[in-house]
Amino acid sequence: EAQVTQNPRYLITVTGKKLTVTCSQNMNHEYMSWYRQDPGLGLRQIYYSMNVEVTDKGDVPEGYKVSRKEKRNFPLILESPSPNQTSLYFCASSPYGQNNEQFFGPGTRLTVL
Amino acid sequence: GEDVEQSLFLSVREGDSSVINCTYTDSSSTYLYWYKQEPGAGLQLLTYIFSNMDMKQDQRLTVLLNKKDKHLSLRIADTQTGDSAIYFCAESIGGGYQKVTFGIGTKLQVIP
Numbered sequence: 001e002a003q004v005t006q007n008p009r010y011l012i013t014v015t016g017k018k019l020t021v022t023c024s025q026n027m028n029h030e031y032m033s034w035y036r037q038d039p040g041l042g043l044r045q046i047y048y049s050m051n052v053e054v055t056d057k058g059d060v061p062e063g064y065k066v067s068r069k070e071k072r073n074f075p076l077i078l079e080s081p082s083p084n085q086t087s088l089y090f091c092a093s094s095p096y097g098q099n100n101e102q103f104f105g106p107g108t109r110l111t112v113l
Numbered sequence: 114g115e116d117v118e119q120s121l122f123l124s125v126r127e128g129d130s131s132v133i134n135c136t137y138t139d140s141s142s143t144y145l146y147w148y149k150q151e152p153g154a155g156l157q158l159l160t161y162i163f164s165n166m167d168m169k170q171d172q173r174l175t176v177l178l179n180k181k182d183k184h185l186s187l188r189i190a191d192t193q194t195g196d197s198a199i200y201f202c203a204e205s206i207g208g209g210y211q212k213v214t215f216g217i218g219t220k221l222q223v224i225p
Contacts, residue, residue: 100144
């Protein structure tokens with residue numbers, strides 16, 4: 001089944017404890033992206049990647065890191081999480097061309113205490 | 114820069130039509146999209162319209178695009194309780210890979 005998977009789905013952590021949220025897609029898509037969703041603010045892009053070893057900042061990159069060593073994986077790293085990073089995070093992937101439809105993962109709900 | 118605006122909430126009765134509106138600022142938008150987010154799930158593409166079109170119809174869904182006013186609307190005919198969700202308007206700009214900017218989402222509540 002063609003899909004984007006994220007792990008974990010839920011995570012409660014404490015300030016300053018490094019964490020990684022994994023994202024994987026099995027559709028051979030070139031483009032991958034991370035968003036955070038907050039009430040009243042909608043979806044905001046954190047980082048995106050247009051292909052392997054190519055990443056770029058989105059609208060709200062502060063406090064986050066990403067890597068794209070393989071085409072299928074795009075992990076999101078929080079080196080020192082803070083409470084303002086409590087949010088719902090979505091990974092998405094998209095093939096080039098066509099209508100640039102993005103395929104979203106199921107989301108990761110992160111709480112930083 | 115890009116900005117996509119939509120109202121936060123819409124309530125309709127089952128069987129009525131729903132109209133969700135969106136305005137965008139960038140006149141060079143290439144595609145405009147409507148995504149649907151059901152409770153506890155990620156977003157799924159519902160429909161999209163290319164910027165050189167005025168209207169697109171797909172079963173119960175009608176998308177209208179007014180480029181002059183930079184206004185996009187989604188009409189859902191015969192709204193059902195299963196249509197209750199958050200609907201996001203989005204635009205992409207430019208050629209090649211296109212960055213997509215999302216609105217804040219309109220929560221549609223369908224009353225039985």
